[in-house]
Amino acid sequence: MVTNLLTDYWPILVLLLVSLGFAGIAMGGGLLLGPRRSSARKQEAYESGMRAIGPGTRQMPVRFYLVAVLFILFDIEVIFFLPWAVVFRQYYENGLGAFILLEMLVFIVILLVGYAYAWKKGALEWE
Amino acid sequence: MQANTLAILPEISLAVLAALLILIDLRLKPERKALLPGITAAGLLAVLALTLAFARPGAAPESIWGGMLRHDTAAFVFRLIFLFGAAVTCLFTIGWKQVERRGEFFVLLVLSTLGMTLMAAAGDLIMLFLAIETASIPLYVMAGFMTADEKSTESGFKYLLFGALTSSVMVYGFSLLYGFAGTTDLYALAAAVASGDLPPLGLLGALVLVLAGFGFKVAVVPFHFWAPDVYEGAPTPVTAFLSTASKSAGFAVVVRFLLAVFPAAVLPQIIGVAALMSVLSMTLGNSAALAQRNIKRLLAYSSIAHAGYILMGVAAASLLGAASVVYYLAVYLVTNLAAFGVVIIYFNVVGSDEIKDYAGLSRRHPGLAFALLVALLSLAGVPPLGGFFAKILVFAAAVEAGLIWLAVAGVLNAILGLYYYLMVLKVVYLDRGPDEDKPLPVRRAHMAALVVCLLLVLALGTVLGPMYDWSNLAAGGLF
Numbered sequence: 001m002v003t004n005l006l007t008d009y010w011p012i013l014v015l016l017l018v019s020l021g022f023a024g025i026a027m028g029g030g031l032l033l034g035p036r037r038s039s040a041r042k043q044e045a046y047e048s049g050m051r052a053i054g055p056g057t058r059q060m061p062v063r064f065y066l067v068a069v070l071f072i073l074f075d076i077e078v079i080f081f082l083p084w085a086v087v088f089r090q091y092y093e094n095g096l097g098a099f100i101l102l103e104m105l106v107f108i109v110i111l112l113v114g115y116a117y118a119w120k121k122g123a124l125e126w127e
Numbered sequence: 128m129q130a131n132t133l134a135i136l137p138e139i140s141l142a143v144l145a146a147l148l149i150l151i152d153l154r155l156k157p158e159r160k161a162l163l164p165g166i167t168a169a170g171l172l173a174v175l176a177l178t179l180a181f182a183r184p185g186a187a188p189e190s191i192w193g194g195m196l197r198h199d200t201a202a203f204v205f206r207l208i209f210l211f212g213a214a215v216t217c218l219f220t221i222g223w224k225q226v227e228r229r230g231e232f233f234v235l236l237v238l239s240t241l242g243m244t245l246m247a248a249a250g251d252l253i254m255l256f257l258a259i260e261t262a263s264i265p266l267y268v269m270a271g272f273m274t275a276d277e278k279s280t281e282s283g284f285k286y287l288l289f290g291a292l293t294s295s296v297m298v299y300g301f302s303l304l305y306g307f308a309g310t311t312d313l314y315a316l317a318a319a320v321a322s323g324d325l326p327p328l329g330l331l332g333a334l335v336l337v338l339a340g341f342g343f344k345v346a347v348v349p350f351h352f353w354a355p356d357v358y359e360g361a362p363t364p365v366t367a368f369l370s371t372a373s374k375s376a377g378f379a380v381v382v383r384f385l386l387a388v389f390p391a392a393v394l395p396q397i398i399g400v401a402a403l404m405s406v407l408s409m410t411l412g413n414s415a416a417l418a419q420r421n422i423k424r425l426l427a428y429s430s431i432a433h434a435g436y437i438l439m440g441v442a443a444a445s446l447l448g449a450a451s452v453v454y455y456l457a458v459y460l461v462t463n464l465a466a467f468g469v470v471i472i473y474f475n476v477v478g479s480d481e482i483k484d485y486a487g488l489s490r491r492h493p494g495l496a497f498a499l500l501v502a503l504l505s506l507a508g509v510p511p512l513g514g515f516f517a518k519i520l521v522f523a524a525a526v527e528a529g530l531i532w533l534a535v536a537g538v539l540n541a542i543l544g545l546y547y548y549l550m551v552l553k554v555v556y557l558d559r560g561p562d563e564d565k566p567l568p569v570r571r572a573h574m575a576a577l578v579v580c581l582l583l584v585l586a587l588g589t590v591l592g593p594m595y596d597w598s599n600l601a602a603g604g605l606f
Contacts, residue, residue, distance in 0.1 A: 113146045120153045 152230025297340020
């Protein structure tokens with residue numbers, strides 16, 4: 001029973017090792033091969049190539065969060081598209097093409113309602 | 128497939144209603160926005176009619192959608208309870224200034240109702256968790272909906288924090304249950320528990336964690352702290368919804384979970400836990416209510432006490448116990464909605480929730496005073512109102528299960544409860560108020576909702592047959 005359970009999770013272990021290995025190779029490669037030239041700007045916290053302007057705890061316009069939320073909404077839409085597209089052919093070959101297409105249409109319509117709402121309420125306007 | 132789709136017809140139509148409401152809100156001209164509560168109530172009643180007509184379960188309970196949902200009478204009866212509660216809440220929202228013109232509020236209300244119907248039908252731990260969150264997250268926003276009002280904001284925030292905490296504890300319990308049984312399906316879990324191979328102590332621990340989440344939803348001691356503050360600060364229609372539909376949804380889950388998945392035959396300690404929580408809730412709720420000066424806080428503590436009475440039916444862990452829970456919830460729904468209806472109507476005119484400001488109500492508007500009288504006496508359990516028969520049922524269930532001390536504690540608490548309900552009625556009927564000659568206008572929609580609720584309170588106490596049969600069927604379908 002226990003061995004069965006563990007062997008079921010083999011792929012996760014493999015994935016873990018592969019991702020750790022990939023990160024290790026990428027970072028180790030940079031460490032070994034890359035040139036290292038330090039400068040004052042690079043030593044700053046949150047270095048991004050730009051000079052920091054002011055402290056990091058400033059007030060932010062709430063509009064930013066609106067855009068962020070909308071971004072997440074449509075980002076997730078795309079994430080849901082992917083598995084749908086992967087299994088689409090299977091369903092189509094089993095004669096369920098219309099069904100799976102309809103399912104996705106329902107999903108898109110629900111998102112469109114949200115989109116129309118955000119648009120009409122002025123969430124997309126940036127003045 | 129078709130039977131599966133028909134079984135979730137209520138959920139589908141609620142989702143469609145929510146989407147339609149967003150669009151209607153966008154198209155409606157600002158001066159006609161006051162129609163929104165009426166439209167939502169009509170939509171919810173239409174869903175109720177659809178449920179009655181097409182989503183009736185068969186005689187034998189079924190697992191549908193790969194075991195995610197159960198199609199049984201319990202889910203069906205609870206759906207009707209939530210839909211009715213949501214529709215009446217909408218009607219009482221008419222005239223509530225910060226809320227009635229905001230389409231978002233009604234969308235959230237419908238989505239929360241959708242979550243509740245799924246809670247009542249959930250047959251899988253994952254589905255259950257998703258349903259609880261779908262029901263709760265809109266409620267957090269609704270409790271804090273009056274953003275200009277500090278108390279409402281505080282109420283929403285407090286509710287969110289407590290809710291997040293207890294639901295994380297609950298999910299931890301779920302994960303332990305999955306770890307023990309290797310399945311998330313409630314009825315497969317029940318079979319695994321019944322086989323007796325799982326460690327009883329571990330199960331009990333996991334169950335206590337899960338009960339923290341459920342206890343928060345139904346506001347029983349020791350998970351009741353949030354209730355008075357949240358109830359007081361939230362817009363009163365939201366309070367009415369929280370204390371009726373949301374509580375019923377919590378109990379729908381408790382009953383299914385404790386009676387179907389963890390039968391007392393396997394884990395006898397459950398009865399002790401439920402009985403203890405029941406006694407504590409009744410006693411603490413009733414004694415704290417004695418000292419309240421604000422009617423919303425009073426009803427909040429009274430709702431904690433009523434959660435205790437209902438848990439008595441759960442502690443009985445029998446068919447009668449489960450049936451009494453369903454019956455009690457139906458009665459509590461209509462009674463408490465009527466009580467909050469009066470509070471809302473009075474607040475709209477007078478602008479106060481203090482009990483002392485209710486002085487002279489009987490001379491100002493005898494009808495409204497009578498409505499409060501009927502609602503509070505039913506809450507106290509006076510015959511021939513619904514509350515009386517509901518209490519008889521839970522006490523009978525406790526006695527039948529051999530928990531005579533629990534029934535005695537319940538009767539003593541009922542007396543305690545009668546005292547503070549009568550104290551409110553004393554202010555309403557005997558005390559003189561300064562504004563007794565001023566008219567107290569009551570909207571027609573409010574009056575209609577109030578009359579329907581009161582008739583149901585009376586009907587549930589006199590014409591017992593139909594609801595009692597449904598409660599029995601619902602209880603039978605759980606096992």
